[in-house]
Amino acid sequence: MKKPLIGASLALLLGGATALAGAAPAAAATKGAAAVAVDFAGTVALSNCSGSVVRLPGSAATDPALVLTNGHCLETGMPSPGQVITNRSSSRSFTLLNSSGGSLGTLRANKVVYSTMTDTDVTLYQLTSTYAAIQSRYGIAPLTLSASHPAAGASIKVVSGYWKKIYSCSVDGFVYRLKEGGWTWKDSVRYTSSCNTIGGTSGSPVVDTATGQVVAVNNTGNEDGERCTENNPCEVDQNGTVTVRKGINYAEETYLIPACFAAGNKLDLNRSGCALPKP
Known part of the structure; x- marks a missing residue:
């Protein structure tokens, strides 16, 4: 999981604090439609x-x-x-x-x-x-929490109140089962690579820029390329095939x-x- 900040390494924290200090909200954009402006209000x-x-x-x-x-x-x-x-x-x-x-x-x-x-x-x-x-x-x-399943390809923003940083990417797809250590999550959201979330972003709302509603909650990513270990979740499909995507991050849907x-x-x-x- 995108571990709570207390569990992150000092090097990561110092690097992140330097890189993200003063970060401004990224501009919202949805191809073919006017996007809702997404900022930190309410986070x-x-x-x-x-x-x-x-x-x-x-x-x-x-x-x-x-x-x-x-x-x-x-x-x-x-x-x-x-x-x-x-x-x-x-x-x-x-x-x-x-x-x-x-x-x-x-x-x-x-x-x-x-x-x-x-x-x-x-x-x-x-x-x-x-x-x-x-x-x-x-x-x-x-x-507002959306009561609808998120859509593949939707433009999203992951809004971290801890780091005061907004990540912009799209829903790359959905994972039948996402396994990490002893935990298994169902129908998880996989981000495209530009949402490179870090420790402390855990719990960030994932906002659909077309509606302004929350469709998921940011929670994990594969940090080291390991298979199904803590901080290195793996994807498991309906046939039991395991896929590891180093550097890719995930969220859990909230429509339920x-x-x-x-x-x-x-x-x-x-x-x-x-x-x-x-x-």
């Missing part, structure tokens, strides 16, 4: 990862706000294969960013609503603030999430159509 920086304030298509302004990041960014440690965590108390804090990547203030969670590294790699936190309260205090609206929430941003894994793993 957050965690202590070791990236994330974003997100709403479901049916969320109301008065609902408690949600923050999306990776399962492997969970403050209590990475969930084990097969483990699903729901409705666990949390007091994690997040730095909310404005459109240019400047810090606006601190948001705080009161709950881990959902976290797993099985089939997907996602953590959703519930905040102590509503969307309306965040909008009123900071002038920031949440990003909305079906698992009822009114009021209430998690309900027993809802009709909910396909997220259950505890």
